[in-house]
Amino acid sequence: MARKNRGAGANPRQIKTDVDCRAAAAKMKTGWDHVVPLSRQALAILRSVQKLTGHRRYAFSCSKDAPLSNNTLNKRLRLLGIDTKTDHCAHGFRTTFSTLSHHEEIKDAKAWDGDVVELQLAHLDNSTVEGLYKKHGPLALIGSRTKLMQHWADRIDHWLDPKKVIPIKGGAQA
Secondary structure (H helix, E strand, C coil): CCCHHHHHCCCHHHECCCCEEEECHHHCCCCCCEEEECCHHHHHHHHHHHHHHCCCCCCCECCCCCECCCCHHHHHHHHCCCCCCCCCCCCHHHHHHHHHHHHCEECCEECCCHHHHHHHCCCCCCHHHHHHHHHHHHHCCHHHHHHHHHHHHHHHHHHCCHHHCCCCCCCCCC
């Protein structure tokens, strides 16, 4: 689950194995490398976007091959009629992910270990999570984190009304 500025400035070359996206320590708030496992849906979106944008430096860029600004997602939310000051803002997606993942239960049992959620959010501010990271590096709990991200993408698909989804169209721009 990337911060909005990390997603907007994602470089296609960061997608190393067709299953994850890697962020160097210098670009992370924590100062540590981070690996984000990508769901099938995220990979499909990235492939569709690449068909539109060709081989630009940024996965999500404007016509000048510059990263989208931090305000682009909030502007899109406002165009959808969402008040980004009182209802929901782009950063709120991380909060929603955190809250729902921490509190989800399956058959009366907690669905996701808190350390998995916190590692996925690159929150390394508690001793257990930091210890896991120091021992295993950016791939700490990667199997569970991959399952969590696929579950999250599937959950969003379940919420969507296919009649309201706007498909990505077009081809690479010269």
